[in-house]
Amino acid sequence: MIEDKATLWTVIIGLGLGTFLLRYSFLGLIGGRALPAWALRLLRYTPMAVIPGLVAPAVMWPAATGGETDPARLGAAIATILAGVLLRNVLAAILAGGLVLYGLGWWIG
Incomplete structure (x- = not known):
């Protein structure tokens, strides 16, 4: 300080x-x-570059577990990515991740 x-x-x-x-x-x-077409095309990828940087620390080193990697959070992240890629639906990806997080948290304890 x-x-x-x-x-x-x-x-x-x-x-x-x-x-x-x-x-x-x-x-x-x-x-x-007006921005050039190439700049607008590159700016479309900004959210996909920023979001993993925000989410990865919360998945790999969550504060709730004292910085230890948690299988439930890791499984939920994998389920979210798979559902998003396969279904191409944001709500389905969120729902899949939430269900896996809740299910694995309940199952593992």
């Missing part, structure tokens, strides 16, 4: 300014212009 108030406020203002500039570079500078 930063104990010096001047250092703390310098860090807060610096991080806020950096965040603003990063977002402004996309929204303010090119927000009113």
